[in-house]
Amino acid sequence: MTAAPATSLGGERDSLLVVRQLTKHFPLFQPWLLGLARRQVGAIAAVEDVSFTVTRGETLGLVGESGCGKTTTARLILRALKPTRGEILFNSGGTVVRVDQLEGKALRALRRHAQLIFQDPYSSLNPRMPVGEIIAEPLRLHGYGTPAEIRERVKTLMAMVGLDVRYLSRYPHAFSGGQRQRIGIARALALSPELIVCDEPVSALDVSAQAQVLNLLKDLKAELGLTSLFISHNLAVIDYVADRVAVMYAGRIVEMASKRELFERPKHPYTEALLAAVLQPDPKLRADRQVLGNDGQGWLPSSNQGCPYAPRCRYAVDRCAVERPELRPVGPDHLASCHRVDEIRLAPLLRRQRAAPGGRT
Amino acid sequence: MPEPLLRVENLCTYIYLDEGVVRAVDGASFTVQRGQTMALVGESGSGKSIVAQSIMRILPDRARIEAGRILFSANGDAPVDLAALPANGKTMRAIRGGAISIVFQEPMTSLSPVHTIGDQIGEMARLHREASRSAARALAVETLKAVGFPDPDRKVNAYPFELSGGLRQRAMIAMAIVCRPALLIADEPTSALDVTIQAQILDLLLKLQREYGMGLLIITHDPGVVAYAADAVTVMYLGKVMETGPVATLFENPQHPYLQALLRSTPHFGRADGERLQTIAGTVPDPLVRIRGCPFLSRCPEGEPELCGDAMPALRALAPGHEVACYKRDSVPESAPVGARA
Numbered sequence: 001m002t003a004a005p006a007t008s009l010g011g012e013r014d015s016l017l018v019v020r021q022l023t024k025h026f027p028l029f030q031p032w033l034l035g036l037a038r039r040q041v042g043a044i045a046a047v048e049d050v051s052f053t054v055t056r057g058e059t060l061g062l063v064g065e066s067g068c069g070k071t072t073t074a075r076l077i078l079r080a081l082k083p084t085r086g087e088i089l090f091n092s093g094g095t096v097v098r099v100d101q102l103e104g105k106a107l108r109a110l111r112r113h114a115q116l117i118f119q120d121p122y123s124s125l126n127p128r129m130p131v132g133e134i135i136a137e138p139l140r141l142h143g144y145g146t147p148a149e150i151r152e153r154v155k156t157l158m159a160m161v162g163l164d165v166r167y168l169s170r171y172p173h174a175f176s177g178g179q180r181q182r183i184g185i186a187r188a189l190a191l192s193p194e195l196i197v198c199d200e201p202v203s204a205l206d207v208s209a210q211a212q213v214l215n216l217l218k219d220l221k222a223e224l225g226l227t228s229l230f231i232s233h234n235l236a237v238i239d240y241v242a243d244r245v246a247v248m249y250a251g252r253i254v255e256m257a258s259k260r261e262l263f264e265r266p267k268h269p270y271t272e273a274l275l276a277a278v279l280q281p282d283p284k285l286r287a288d289r290q291v292l293g294n295d296g297q298g299w300l301p302s303s304n305q306g307c308p309y310a311p312r313c314r315y316a317v318d319r320c321a322v323e324r325p326e327l328r329p330v331g332p333d334h335l336a337s338c339h340r341v342d343e344i345r346l347a348p349l350l351r352r353q354r355a356a357p358g359g360r361t
Numbered sequence: 362m363p364e365p366l367l368r369v370e371n372l373c374t375y376i377y378l379d380e381g382v383v384r385a386v387d388g389a390s391f392t393v394q395r396g397q398t399m400a401l402v403g404e405s406g407s408g409k410s411i412v413a414q415s416i417m418r419i420l421p422d423r424a425r426i427e428a429g430r431i432l433f434s435a436n437g438d439a440p441v442d443l444a445a446l447p448a449n450g451k452t453m454r455a456i457r458g459g460a461i462s463i464v465f466q467e468p469m470t471s472l473s474p475v476h477t478i479g480d481q482i483g484e485m486a487r488l489h490r491e492a493s494r495s496a497a498r499a500l501a502v503e504t505l506k507a508v509g510f511p512d513p514d515r516k517v518n519a520y521p522f523e524l525s526g527g528l529r530q531r532a533m534i535a536m537a538i539v540c541r542p543a544l545l546i547a548d549e550p551t552s553a554l555d556v557t558i559q560a561q562i563l564d565l566l567l568k569l570q571r572e573y574g575m576g577l578l579i580i581t582h583d584p585g586v587v588a589y590a591a592d593a594v595t596v597m598y599l600g601k602v603m604e605t606g607p608v609a610t611l612f613e614n615p616q617h618p619y620l621q622a623l624l625r626s627t628p629h630f631g632r633a634d635g636e637r638l639q640t641i642a643g644t645v646p647d648p649l650v651r652i653r654g655c656p657f658l659s660r661c662p663e664g665e666p667e668l669c670g671d672a673m674p675a676l677r678a679l680a681p682g683h684e685v686a687c688y689k690r691d692s693v694p695e696s697a698p699v700g701a702r703a
Contacts, residue, residue, distance in 0.1 A: 065555035066526075176644045206404035206582065211626035211638040218637070233556055236585075236628040240638065263630070277557040279585030281627050283608045286589055351631050 015091060016195060016227045017054040017077065022047055022086035022100075024072055046072040048251040050086070051327075054195070054227055061242030061259065062231045063274065069251040070231045074197045076100075077229065078116055079107055090114065092194060112142050115188040119200035121180035125172040131158075131183055132168040138190045157186040161216060178209030185216065189224070196228040202237060214240055235278050235349075239263065244333075247271050250308035253327060257334040263349040267336035269313045272346040285350050307339070315344050364434045366544055366576040367393040367416070372429035372444070374408075374415045381649040385411040385424065387600035390676065393544065395437075398570060398577040400591035400608070402584070404623075406645055408600040409580045413546050416578075417463055418448040435460040435543040459489040462537040464566075466549035468529035472521040478505075478532040479517035482539050489540045504535040507572075508565060527558035531565065538569055544576045545569075551586060563590050584627045588612060593682070596620050599645065599656035601673060606683030616685040618664070619657045655687070663689050 025043035032039040047069040054060045062070045075081045077088055079099055088099035092113050102110055115138075118124035125134055132154050139150045155165050161182040172180055181201060188196055198217070202210040218241060220226055232238050238245055239259060246256040247270065255268040266272045307313070310320040319339055327337040338344075374386040386408040393399045403409045414420045416431055432440035433456070446453045462485075465471040473481055482504055483497030492500060498517065505513035508531045521529055530550065537545055547566060551559035567590060570577045579590055587594055587608065595605040596617065604617040615621045625639040643660040646652060654670040655661070661669070668688050676684040677691070 065557060178644065207584070207623060208404065208626050208641040209644070210628070211640045214628065215637055215640060234628070235556070236630060239630050240628045240632070273557055277560045278630075279560060279563075279583065279589045281584035281588045281612070281624065281629055283588045283612050349630060 014056045015053050015089075016056045017091070017229075018087075018089040019053070019073075019077065020051050020087040020089075022050040022073065022076060022088060023084045024069075024076055024081060025084045045251050047076065047083075050248075050251075050253055052246055052253065052256060054229060056194075056227050057225050058243045059221065059228045059230050059241055061238040061245040062229060062248060063233060063235060063238055063245060064248035065233060068248040070248050071199055073248070074116070074199050074229065074231055078114055078197060079110065090195070111138075112191045113193050114195040114197065115191070115193040117181075117184055117188045117196060117198045117201045120204050121177055121184055122172075122204070124184055125180055127172055130169045130171055131163070131175075134172070134183060135186045135190055138187060142191055144191070153190065154186075157190055160189070160220070161186045162212075176209065177205050178212050181205060181209070181213050182216065185213075185220070189220070192224070194227060196226055198228055198230045200232055201230075203232070203234070210237075217241060235263075235274065236280070247274065252308060252337070253335075254309065254338075255334075255336040256327075257331070257336075261331065261334050265331065265334070266346045266348060267330045267334065267341050268309075268338050269315050269344070269346065270309045271336075273312075275349045276347065278349065280350065307337070315340055363395075364437050364440055365392045366395045366397075366434060367578070368430075368432040368440065369412070369416070370430045370432065372412065372415060372431060373427040374411050374420065374424055375427050376411075376421070376424045378423065378649075383648045384600050384651065385648070386415065388429070388673065389597065389600070389602050390429075391595040391602060391605050393576045393578055394593075395543075395576055396570070396574050398567070398579060398590055398592045400587040400594045401578060401580045401597060402582065402587055402594060403597035404582055404645065406599065406648060407597040409582075409597050410548055412597075413463065413548050413578070413580055416443060416546065417457055417461065418443060418446070418453050419457070419463075420448075433461065433544070455489070458485055458542075459540050460542055461544045461546065462540065462542045463546040463548060464530070464533050464537045464550050467553050468526065468533045469521065472529060472533060472536075474521055477518050477520055478524070478535075479519075482517075482532070482536045485536055485539045500539060501535070504539045505532070507538070507569070508532075508535045510535070526554050527561065530554060530558075530562050534562075534565065534569070538573065538575075541573055542575060544578065546578045546580070548580045549582070550579065552581070552583070559586075560589070566590070584612075584624060596623075599648065599652070601656055602676060602686060603657065604683075604685045604687075605676070606680075606685075610680070610683050616679060616683075616690050617657075617687050618661045618689070622660075622662070665689075 024047040025045050027040045028042045028044055029038040030041045050073055062073065064070050072081065076083050079102060083100050086100065090097045090099045099110060135154045135157055136150050139153055144150055144153065158165050163179065163182050202213050205213060214237065230241050242259050245259045245262045246253050247268065249270050255271045262271065263275065266275060305324060306321040307325050310316040313320065325337040325339045327335050330336045330341050370390050372386050372389045376383040376385050389412060401409045401412060411424065415426055426444050429444060431443040433443050434440040479498060479501045482501040486492040486497040486500045502513045502517050505517060510516050510531055524532065550566065551562050554562060563586065566577060581587060591608045593606065594608050594611045596603045598619050603619050604611065611620065615624055622641045626641055628638060641660055646656065646659055653672060655673060658664040658669045674686045674688045676686045678684050
């Protein structure tokens, strides 16, 4: 990898990934000259001024509803998309790389160190490739070693993710959703990347397969010291895997804190609404649950001045419509962007003091 | 005892594929009482959606009801066996969309993209109530108001693509309730929606159910939806009913090993750091292979091949309304706070 001019990573903890003011605008076109040409009539701000740091060995959870920009953020970090603005710094073995400026060969080299696990285990595996080939492909592309070494590595990887090595020459259709997701994980881990981006890795799976894959990811994190960015809309899943959580809304991070702090002391009204909306598998919580007036209109990423959440916010005041709140410290390692942080008291996640559901264990 | 709203008895619906026969629903029985919310829970392949399609008689061409009865009584009169009616006969056409209607998972693909939502809602009233064009439109506006549509007078002219996912699902619900059905089936009504919208849609379904006194059959894979919305639960696995009972009982004191494992593997809050999710070993067996005994045997921590491998255990009542199909639960465990035994 080419080393960028000495850009510091801020010095603090051992940061693997630093993202600063990351922005992505998708141009919006309209037909022009009787449809013979098109012209740009505007842009959709999918990601706007997103900044965060991922420390080595930690899992940062990224939550938000569809369209909030979480997947775009992931794709920008892996440079499947080119950012409109902003910096992405990746600390690979002591060398800091400006990922946002990489091109060609250097960009391909980055892929060895940062990999993606996809949501849909059906469309992300080539149906015409046997499993052994799927897992070996990244190894071959990056010149891992001799064919014999690659074969050995594939077997190690399959054992690592709990796949039977005898299934090496089977095709993806012969596997269940959970097993396919293991294949995707083995492929992502093939080159021992330093960063794994997981984009809703269990959303397409049944509850029982979900638990197996979540446990696997947790074990791998402990064994290999993996650093990951974990995208999910399911807060219970985030609670299980993440150390810190960033909440996105309309392309921006509106709150970021350790997961315990976020669940127990939310500081942004949108976080409160998300926590209140969680349907927990416990009928006893039903009576205590309070539905928050969140009109379900969706947001319009249009107004460029006020707080993007203001149209849906039950605490909004006049100021919120005209002045955008900054993301600022509101507690220990806790950032939130809300004008009324000090005035409003938000409800934490509902909890009941008792053991796990599921009866006798 | 008054006639329940819906009684499904030993329903068998098979799907005939080139590769063989899938016994998608294989002897399922459960009851929905008037005004009750019953959740039909299961993982993919459990046959829960095929049950809904069997009740509505909208099965795909390759699927057929092979046995069993679906007894439906809209007003408490003598029940009609929906399974015995011709699927496109006059009676079934009147019931479908009239006394029983359904809300699907994906509002974008189940609404017509070329008709306004007002036309689609009004069409139901015109078909089933023989309402005039203007009466149907007025009814559409009124129903949109009932499902919490902002600005219903104008939105009645909107096309589905102009609406957000949550509003589309509200339009879908309006279509389903415009004829005031006695039974509303909701097949994964919130799975395609964002978290904040999910709770709102469930709240809406529950509110309408109370107002209209409907029976509600929610089909879902999500234990969170069940815990939040259901009065009673029926748990399915590979086409068979494993356990059925009141929601509090099934969550607090689940009896079937499958349900116990399913609840323990569901991510939930408040677990200790480092605590792992418990998993269900193995995977769901190939649906094309017929299993004579209990379908959960291959993954069951308590299963014994000699005991469970020969025939499917029958549903046995542990308490009134709480039934379980498991040979290992023939006697009530001492820890179970169960009053009576059948």
